Amino acid sequence: MNTEFGTYLVTQGSRSRGRTTEDVVAAAIDGGVDIVQLREKGATARERYHLGRALREQTRDADVTYLVNDRVDIAAAVDADGVHLGDEDLPIAAARDVLGAEAIVGRSVSSVEAARHAVQAGADYLGVGAVYATDSKDVHEEHAEIGTETVAAIADAVDVPIVGIGGITAANAPDVIQAGADGVAVVSAITVADDPEDATRELANAVREATTSIDR
Amino acid sequence: MNTEFGTYLVTQGSRSRGRTTEDVVAAAIDGGVDIVQLREKGATARERYHLGRALREQTRDADVTYLVNDRVDIAAAVDADGVHLGDEDLPIAAARDVLGAEAIVGRSVSSVEAARHAVQAGADYLGVGAVYATDSKDVHEEHAEIGTETVAAIADAVDVPIVGIGGITAANAPDVIQAGADGVAVVSAITVADDPEDATRELANAVREATTSIDR
Ligand code: NI
Numbered sequence: 001m002n003t004e005f006g007t008y009l010v011t012q013g014s015r016s017r018g019r020t021t022e023d024v025v026a027a028a029i030d031g032g033v034d035i036v037q038l039r040e041k042g043a044t045a046r047e048r049y050h051l052g053r054a055l056r057e058q059t060r061d062a063d064v065t066y067l068v069n070d071r072v073d074i075a076a077a078v079d080a081d082g083v084h085l086g087d088e089d090l091p092i093a094a095a096r097d098v099l100g101a102e103a104i105v106g107r108s109v110s111s112v113e114a115a116r117h118a119v120q121a122g123a124d125y126l127g128v129g130a131v132y133a134t135d136s137k138d139v140h141e142e143h144a145e146i147g148t149e150t151v152a153a154i155a156d157a158v159d160v161p162i163v164g165i166g167g168i169t170a171a172n173a174p175d176v177i178q179a180g181a182d183g184v185a186v187v188s189a190i191t192v193a194d195d196p197e198d199a200t201r202e203l204a205n206a207v208r209e210a211t212t213s214i215d216r
Numbered sequence: 217m218n219t220e221f222g223t224y225l226v227t228q229g230s231r232s233r234g235r236t237t238e239d240v241v242a243a244a245i246d247g248g249v250d251i252v253q254l255r256e257k258g259a260t261a262r263e264r265y266h267l268g269r270a271l272r273e274q275t276r277d278a279d280v281t282y283l284v285n286d287r288v289d290i291a292a293a294v295d296a297d298g299v300h301l302g303d304e305d306l307p308i309a310a311a312r313d314v315l316g317a318e319a320i321v322g323r324s325v326s327s328v329e330a331a332r333h334a335v336q337a338g339a340d341y342l343g344v345g346a347v348y349a350t351d352s353k354d355v356h357e358e359h360a361e362i363g364t365e366t367v368a369a370i371a372d373a374v375d376v377p378i379v380g381i382g383g384i385t386a387a388n389a390p391d392v393i394q395a396g397a398d399g400v401a402v403v404s405a406i407t408v409a410d411d412p413e414d415a416t417r418e419l420a421n422a423v424r425e426a427t428t429s430i431d432r
Binding site for chain 1: 260261262263265286287288289290292293303304305306307310311313314
């Protein structure tokens with residue numbers, strides 16, 4: 001899997017200041033986002049399907065990796081590149097059975113033990129969080145703040161890419177990368193920004209600089 | 217499709233008087249149920265997946281048709297015979313893309329117009345209701361009582377099998393069949409019965425006698 005995990009947008013139209021998710025995604029693409037995940041908690045499957053098809057066109061045109069949160073069937077129906085699963089979702093192997101061997105299957109974890117378990121179960125990457133406390137409890141499964149220490153411990157424990165999520169901004173993203181994350185996933189830092197394109201670029205630059213400083 | 221739609225159980229462990237859904241399904245199979253639909257509103261996808269695999273074994277052994285409510289991915293992952301979709305679920309064509317051409321795809325409708333639309337969209341059968349008022353609003357999407365007149369109008373309007381749902385018992389099932397339904401779907405009439413096997417048999421007999429009287 002050659003996917004870049006640097007800057008990862010999780011969509012949530014209800015937290016996008018009246019902007020459509022299509023507009024937020026277009027701005028994020030222009031700003032250099034690497035991955036877009038269709039989340040949209042609270043929307044019906046039907047709504048997510050129709051929005052999901054639109055995002056598939058946008059991300060395909062831009063060569064941006066495109067994942068769907070939770071719902072393997074929506075991922076399959078919109079021809080996403082994969083799915084991101086939590087504790088209450090289908091098991092990783094079941095998702096892969098439905099989506100095929102090439103699909104990217106990610107998994108949310110909050111501990112070293114869960115991370116090891118997810119990798120043994122076949123996760124291609126891990127979403128690790130909440131790194132920092134977040135006020136977007138309505139749209140996150142990850143509530144408990146685990147801090148960069150746990151990010152570092154998980155990065156040491158597993159060999160798959162890990163993406164920090166939860167309360168991440170351009171200001172603290174370097175700490176998350178320094179701790180060992182391959183990328184950072186955000187909702188609000190892009191969706192509620194005054195300028196989502198600028199916000200994405202700022203975040204992507206912060207991630208890139210931190211990554212480069214580690215490589216040295 | 218040679219599926220029998222006479223007696224159709226929709227599962228709901230939370231309305232099964234402490235019995236497991238596996239036990240209720242086993243009793244319904246012994247009582248002569250034709251179709252089992254995994255519903256289990258309020259359960260997580262993970263829980264429905266694990267229960268769904270168990271029901272797949274039970275129904276396969278008994279040669280009973282097995283469907284999953286709403287979730288196309290769970291239907292695929294547990295190797296169900298198909299899926300039953302509502303207004304908020306994936307479109308019929310998208311479900312069929314995921315499940316394959318052989319899958320049974322049913323659709324809930326409450327009006328002649330919706331019935332025609334669903335059949336044009338490719339529904340293999342229709343769940344029509346709520347035929348009668350029901351107190352299980354927590355587990356049914358179908359709230360408004362449409363009565364046997366609408367069942368009759370839908371039966372006249374479409375050529376696919378239709379199954380009445382909502383407040384149906386062995387006592388009123390004959391009226392639903394007389395109105396033109398091919399079968400009746402129930403939750404409570406089986407799940408909260410003193411003896412789910414006897415209740416299934418009583419319901420199946422009522423449906424069979426009413427169907428035979430029409431054929432004459
Ligand atoms: Ni949260």
